[in-house]
Amino acid sequence: xxxxxxxxxxxxxxxxxxxxxxxxxxxxxxxxxxxxxxxxxxxxxxxxxxxxxxxxxxxxxxxxxxxxxxxxxxxxxxxxxxxxxxxxxxxxxxxxxxxxxxxxxxxxxxxxxxxxxxxxxxxxxxxxxxxxxxxxxxxxxxxxxxxxxxxxxxxxxxxxxxxxxxxxxxxxxxxxxxxxxxxxxxxxxxxxxxxxxxxxxxxxxxxxxxxxxxxxxxxxxxxxxxxxxxxxxxxxxxxxxxxxxxxxxxxxxxxxxxxxxxxxxxxxxxxxxxxxxxxxxxxxxxxxxxxxxxxxxxxxxxxxxxxxxxxxxxxxxxxxxxxxxxxxxxxxxxxxxxxxxxxxxxxxxxxxxxxxxxxxxxxxxxxxxxxxxxxxxxxxxxxxxxxxxxxxxxxxxxxxxxxxxxxxxxxxxxxxxxxxxx
Numbered sequence: 378x379x380x381x382x383x384x385x386x387x388x389x390x391x392x393x394x395x396x397x398x399x400x401x402x403x404x405x406x407x408x409x410x411x412x413x414x415x416x417x418x419x420x421x422x423x424x425x426x427x428x429x430x431x432x433x434x435x436x437x438x439x440x441x442x443x444x445x446x447x448x449x450x451x452x453x454x455x456x457x458x459x460x461x462x463x464x465x466x467x468x469x470x471x472x473x474x475x476x477x478x479x480x481x482x483x484x485x486x487x488x489x490x491x492x493x494x495x496x497x498x499x500x501x502x503x504x505x506x507x508x509x510x511x512x513x514x515x516x517x518x519x520x521x522x523x524x525x526x527x528x529x530x531x532x533x534x535x536x537x538x539x540x541x542x543x544x545x546x547x548x549x550x551x552x553x554x555x556x557x558x559x560x561x562x563x564x565x566x567x568x569x570x571x572x573x574x575x576x577x578x579x580x581x582x583x584x585x586x587x588x589x590x591x592x593x594x595x596x597x598x599x600x601x602x603x604x605x606x607x608x609x610x611x612x613x614x615x616x617x618x619x620x621x622x623x624x625x626x627x628x629x630x631x632x633x634x635x636x637x638x639x640x641x642x643x644x645x646x647x648x649x650x651x652x653x654x655x656x657x658x659x660x661x662x663x664x665x666x667x668x669x670x671x672x673x674x675x676x677x678x679x680x681x682x683x684x685x686x687x688x689x690x691x692x693x694x695x696x697x698x699x700x701x702x703x704x705x706x707x708x709x710x711x712x713x714x715x716x717x718x719x720x721x722x723x724x725x726x727x728x729x730x731x732x733x734x735x736x737x738x739x740x741x742x743x744x745x746x747x748x749x750x751x752x753x754x755x756x757x758x759x760x761x762x763x764x765x766x767x768x769x770x771x772x773x774x775x776x777x778x779x780x781x782x783x784x785x786x787x788x789x790x791x792x793x794x795x796x797x798x799x
Contacts, residue, residue, distance in 0.1 A: 382423040387511045390427050391449050391518035398428045447522040449515040450489055458491035462639030463607055463614050468495040485534040485547040490516030492546055494523045503527035506534050535570045544583035568595050584620040590672045600628045608669035610637040632669035643704035651677025656686035656696050659714050664695040664706040689767040692740035700779050709776035717771035723752050730756030738764035741771055
């Protein structure tokens with residue numbers, strides 16, 4: 378939050394009185410110093426700052442919200458919010474409760490309201506609760522901006538009578554000390570407080586907890602929850618722990634991939650860390666699991682179901698003789714396999730006239746950006762370079778994306794680098 382602005386300033390920001398300034402600054406292309414001068418002749422410094430900040434935040438928020446130009450944000454609130462497509466996917470699970478009979482859902486620690494908006498669609502009564510009155514003010518305005526009915530309460534969620542809610546979702550603050558953390562025990566509310574809320578909800582408590590993708594949970598949650606990792610547009614966005622009737626398969630993990638527009642692309646459920654069979658050699662295709670599969674540690678389950686083998690013991694690249702059409706993997710056709718010797722790799726790329734190169738790695742201690750600089754590819758062709766350990770030693774695999782993921786995706790960019798993801 379901006380310390381120079383108080384609650385009254387934020388209430389002004391979401392009021393009709395601020396709308397003309399927001400519209401004016403959005404339409405103008407003034408340099409920052411000129412915009413500041415213009416606004417400070419008409420507004421207090423705090424309100425001038427809020428207007429300019431809001432214009433910039435709305436531009437950034439377009440990646441998360443289609444209605445961004447009408448919504449209100451803080452830097453931290455935007456960063457921590459669930460995008461509208463992931464939120465809509467999560468909200469669908471509440472529709473399955475009691476054949477849709479559960480019509481009220483609370484969003485605890487609701488922030489600026491990303492999940493709250495989705496939970497309030499479809500006729501549900503959505504109740505947002507947050508200890509921060511500024512967050513509650515913005516969340517209420519965002520409900521209105523999106524045409525969704527709901528109500529806001531300013532309260533400490535740990536002190537609530539949790540049984541008053543038919544179902545609830547919570548997004549604990551992962552930056553209580555200013556730095557982001559994936560440790561549930563140091564979030565706000567803490568793991569202990571969350572467990573208390575769960576226990577007070579009872580065995581039939583309909584509960585969803587939003588967590589960081591890398592978060593571990595207390596041991597006593599493992600058997601009680603179905604933990605789901607959700608990716609959208611090939612980036613793992615969050616983990617959700619589902620409890621009570623919301624857990625379809627308690628004690629198991631799920632990885633779900635959404636397309637950029639929120640369509641469910643694929644999903645897999647099972648136990649983590651299933652042992653991988655190791656291939657004797659790299660076959661014609663190499664497969665990279667979706668980031669949600671990797672985060673959920675379900676690569677072994679994916680390989681078991683698809684009868685796939687791993688390229689090596691310390692990597693999660695898989696290999697197969699035929700292209701694998703699962704939406705939960707990115708498939709690469711192998712062109713050439715070389716020892717991980719950058720001089721040999723550079724010569725091979727030169728011979729293939731590769732100038733647009735994507736570098737990816739798993740299980741090797743190399744930085745893709747540094748590898749790319751050392752290779753200095755030049756040419757008109759595109760390729761992907763996969764760096765990985767194998768039983769025969771570290772290998773560099775020159776490949777091309779199979780199917781709808783061709784090198785044409787990289788057009789307009791001479792090089793691309795990546796350490797993970799699809």
